[in-house]
Amino acid sequence: MGTLPRSGLIMQEEAEAWVMQLGYAKHPIAAALQHRVFLLFFALNLAVVHAGPGHRGGGGVPSVSCRVVAEKEKEMTPRRLPKRIILVRHGESQGNLDMSAYTTTPDYRIPLTPLGVDQARAAGRAILDVVSSCSGAGGGGGGANWKVYFYVSPYERTRATLREMGAAFPRHRVIGAREECRVREQDFGNFQVEERMRAVKETRDRFGRFFFRFPEGESAADVFDRVASFLESLWRDIDMGRLEQDASCETNLVIVSHGLTSRVFLMKWFKWTVDQFERLSNFDNCEFRVMQLGPAGEYSLLVHHTREELQRWGLSPEMIADQQWRASANRRSWADDCSSFLATFFDHWNDHEDDDDDDHGEENGKINKLLLLE
Incomplete structure (x- = not known):
């Protein structure tokens, strides 16, 4: 580990030389950490200068240093969220058409059918309309300055879907594309x-679709774990500004994946339970679902889609109420005003008779109001 400089005032060159002695600068997370250390040195140095010679502590130094660090970090790492996260299932594949294809062809090599190619092209045009139309469904279209970034599963059918979808987009609108195994x-x-898979899937239906692990394969719970890991990486990409080139640009993320994986993504993002997940219907081939940023900074399916669509997808009234709240309010107000999904976990409360009945009545009224399907 590097030796801390002994001089009274830490110069910029000294601070940078010290943090670089750690040897981790090539790793993006370590590099960011090193920069924070440098900012701290810079702030303390500035505080000593402001305090004057002979200063030996006092109330002014921490306030100056903390303020400088906070201001510097705010300037460096403003979080700008993508306007939309769009989940797309691949087009019709040969395996969808004929299950026997999996007997001789590895799953990851299964190609699209001609219909699947047409579906992918149509999906590309439909997504282009969503991200570019100023009067798009659900309100709040893209405007003139928008771009897209693609993540794609490494399977042949998803990569082929992305290739066909890409034909709808001008090159200058595409920030980039990345293959994502997770x-x-x-x-x-x-x-x-x-014949064996038919029997195994019957066993899965009896055991439970989420926790059943296929022989030599995965369970949906295993998929959940890797999707959770992907989301951590996605947030890192957002925080480090890897997904946008222009601060004035409206960014859209498009994830070309598979039916179960996309449902697990939604489950993880919106904190749905296993029981709620198992009630969801699958995506159709090349169907896409749009998570759009609401005015208060929360993503919701109800900004772009309708209640009727969410009902068809298997969302319960409580889940739809949660989406409605996310579309119009921030998470803190949702947690304060409406404790979502509590009835899923609790049957009885230890409420005393001297509790304020008016408060309970008001809270229940808010929840019931959200659950009304207009």
């Missing part, structure tokens, strides 16, 4: 013998 299909176990 949004791949659930692993059903190498070559899949049709």
